[in-house]
Amino acid sequence: xxxxxxxxxxxxxxxxxxxxxxxxxxxxxxxxxxxxxxxxxxxxxxxxxxxxxxxxxxxxxxxxxxxxxxxxxxxxxxxxxxxxxxxxxxxxxxxxxxxxxxxxxxxxxxxxxxxxxxxxxxxxxxxxxxxxxxxxxxxxxxxxxxxxxxxxxxxxxxxxxxxxxxxxxxxxxxxxxxxxxxxxxxxxxxxxxxxxxxxxxx
Amino acid sequence: xxxxxxxxxxxxxxxxxxxxxxxxxxxxxxxxxxxxxxxxxxxxxxxxxxxxxxxxxxxxxxxxxxxxxxxxxxxxxxxxxxxxxxxxxxxxxxxxxxxxxxxxxxxxxxxxxxxxxxxxxxxxxxxxxxxxxxxxxxxxxxxxxxxxxxxxxxxxxxxxxxxxxxxxxxxxxxxxxxxxxxxxxxxxx
Numbered sequence: 001x002x003x004x005x006x007x008x009x010x011x012x013x014x015x016x017x018x019x020x021x022x023x024x025x026x027x028x029x030x031x032x033x034x035x036x037x038x039x040x041x042x043x044x045x046x047x048x049x050x051x052x053x054x055x056x057x058x059x060x061x062x063x064x065x066x067x068x069x070x071x072x073x074x075x076x077x078x079x080x081x082x083x084x085x086x087x088x089x090x091x092x093x094x095x096x097x098x099x100x101x102x103x104x105x106x107x108x109x110x111x112x113x114x115x116x117x118x119x120x121x122x123x124x125x126x127x128x129x130x131x132x133x134x135x136x137x138x139x140x141x142x143x144x145x146x147x148x149x150x151x152x153x154x155x156x157x158x159x160x161x162x163x164x165x166x167x168x169x170x171x172x173x174x175x176x177x178x179x180x181x182x183x184x185x186x187x188x189x190x191x192x193x194x195x196x197x198x199x200x201x202x
Numbered sequence: 203x204x205x206x207x208x209x210x211x212x213x214x215x216x217x218x219x220x221x222x223x224x225x226x227x228x229x230x231x232x233x234x235x236x237x238x239x240x241x242x243x244x245x246x247x248x249x250x251x252x253x254x255x256x257x258x259x260x261x262x263x264x265x266x267x268x269x270x271x272x273x274x275x276x277x278x279x280x281x282x283x284x285x286x287x288x289x290x291x292x293x294x295x296x297x298x299x300x301x302x303x304x305x306x307x308x309x310x311x312x313x314x315x316x317x318x319x320x321x322x323x324x325x326x327x328x329x330x331x332x333x334x335x336x337x338x339x340x341x342x343x344x345x346x347x348x349x350x351x352x353x354x355x356x357x358x359x360x361x362x363x364x365x366x367x368x369x370x371x372x373x374x375x376x377x378x379x380x381x382x383x384x385x386x387x388x389x390x391x
Contacts (some may be wrong), residue, residue, distance in 0.1 A: 003262065009374065012376065012380055045389040047383060050333070051387075054329060058244045058248065059247070059253045060242050063240070066261065067236060070265060073262070073265045077265065077269075120288075198290070
């Protein structure tokens with residue numbers, strides 16, 4: 001009986017094929033002569049079959065949303081803490097910020113080159129469709145606003161964003177990795193500029 | 203752009219990211235979250251068997267990691283350290299929840315309808331629920347070993363690093379866990 005217990009501890013590895021050949025051979029020999037352990041093996045198989053039915057993957061999580069929530073919790077904790085060990089100034093990665101960035105990306109994807117050409121935007125045709133204001137001169141961004149918004153460094157950031165999103169998001173469906181790789185300064189510049197754009201749109 | 207691509211093709215190791223974070227580079231921590239969030243969430247979900255609580259708790263794991271990463275000694279792998287936090291939080295959570303709800307598997311057993319219930323979907327839900335309860339009623343060590351071994355399929359050596367027990371003790375715990383699940387799920391066989 002004591003010997004049986006020793007063998008039974010090996011049964012799960014036996015079933016998953018993880019047992020070394022030496023132990024497998026010994027167990028095989030034991031199983032031939034021991035109906036009690038044979039019954040145990042059958043019971044274990046049945047239990048694993050039940051567990052397998054439910055062994056679906058855990059519900060999916062939205063990766064970016066998860067990161068944003070972690071960061072929000074950290075930020076909250078920091079603001080309520082008197083003397084945090086670090087003085088981290090996180091890059092303002094709020095959900096709203098992310099949404100604004102995504103919005104902006106979609107806007108610039110429409111016609112980034114168009115917007116970068118100061119004073120040459122055609123207000124009678126898209127790119128202003130996305131504002132629902134096609135052909136309305138009075139509601140389009142002014143040349144001054146465009147020149148303010150699109151400094152060379154912003155253009156560069158947007159260009160990078162566009163290329164990275166196109167490359168990574170569409171090919172690897174991994175936008176969160178793209179966003180995580182942005183440096184703090186990249187993000188701040190981009191987010192501030194884009195927030196301004198968003199305000200102008202409103 | 204080329205720098206960016208190079209960096210992406212050879213991602214930083216955990217230790218490099220930790221080092222960067224310890225020097226104040228916040229985005230390095232983001233990368234650790236992105237890398238491990240799914241694994242941590244899955245682990246917590248398997249331990250506590252509740253989706254919404256698992257999400258909150260998995261986020262708490264990273265918040266705790268954020269504040270304790272400065273003390274990370276590099277004596278173990280980062281994921282080992284992170285898993286330990288996740289398991290501890292999960293066990294505490296279950297303990298608190300148990301106190302609130304007074305989960306009793308025996309009550310569940312008593313309330314089980316006849317096995318030949320014609321509604322297959324209902325039966326499937328009952329199986330899931332029974333598995334949840336059976337796992338939740340395992341003692342904490344056995345539950346941790348079972349989740350790491352059965353769901354995460356970690357080798358005993360790695361589980362040993364996470365839980366700080368010998369491989370022999372872990373094998374015995376896993377065996378005990380299986381025996382208990384076997385007993386509690388016998389109605390569904």
